[in-house]
Amino acid sequence: MRKTIAILGLMMAVATPGWADGAGDARLTVTGQGLAQVEPDMARISLGVTKQATEASAALDQVADVAQAVFARLTEAGVEARDMQSSQINLSPRYDHNRNSDGPPKLVGFTANTMVSVRARDLTKLGSIMTAVTADGANQLNGLQFDLQDRGPTEDAARADAVKDAMARAKVLADAAGVKLGAIMSIHEGGGRAPAPVYGRMAMEAAPSDMPIAAGELEIGSSVTMVFELNEE
Structure with missing residues (x-):
């Protein structure tokens, strides 16, 4: 799996103006950010089935018939039961509202719909899966989001680069101010950046055969805020 790491930094520095009794009590606060880019190895799909009939049961x-056909098709494509869920x-x-303008609107039927969430762990089959379930009657795509089956190593890489970024920026600021970095007083991890959905809600009535899907890369970010003690040179 190919990985590249980019570093994006924002920082805030705060230091007290003086020194108390010769002891360093000034503090430097820096925020660093790391960004890891990696190719996804799975996708989450949200499919919809909507039908209308004059009777609610119909x-x-x-x-139900379409959902059952979709589940069967997904199973044939190698999707495990644990990766399919009716949401x-x-x-x-x-x-x-037009048939009886002088009275209450007339009941003419019912609309039923269900959503099916699918995890596709083999991206080479993603386009054919989406085309197949469309043929079976799924008529809505409410979301397609790429992800990693194990995000831990990539998140750790982003965290490590966020710390390196914060330490590098702290050194630049300390050197410019003519002071020396002391001990690290605290490290606080901020929120990471999750992968964003690729597509929004769209109709699937005319999906092409074996729909082409471009997975691209995911960007997973992390930020840390570090507080350093400052000493006189």
């Missing part, structure tokens, strides 16, 4: 039955099932009435 709408639900149609959605929600909704049923709502449909009204015609």
Whole structure:
């Protein structure tokens, strides 16, 4: 798996103006950031099935039939049961507000829909999976997000570079101020940057055969705030 590391830094320095009884009580606070770029090895897909019928039970039955076909297709494609999940099932009435302008709207049917969340661990099959489930009746794509099956090593690399960034910036500031860095008083880790979804909500009624998918790279970030003691040169 190819990895490249980029460093992006923002910092804030705060030091007290004087020295107490010859002892260094000044502090320097620096925030450093690290950014790790890595190729993804899995994807999370959110698929939707929506059907309409005059009866509520018929709408639900149609959605259930399509969902069952989608699960079967995913299983044939090698997706394990643990990587498939029904996230929600909704049923709502449909009204015609134009048929009875002098009275309440007329109930004309029902809309049922369900969402299926899928984890694809083989990205080479991602395009064919999406095309296949569309053919089986899935008609909405609510999200496609690339990720890593094990994010630990990449997150650790970003953390390490955030610390290096903070220490390098602290040294530059101390040298410029004519003081010497002392002991590290504290290290506080900030929030990391999670991968962002690639696609938003879109219709899937006319998906091409074996839809091409470009995974690109993920950017996983980390930030740390370090406080250094300052001593006189």
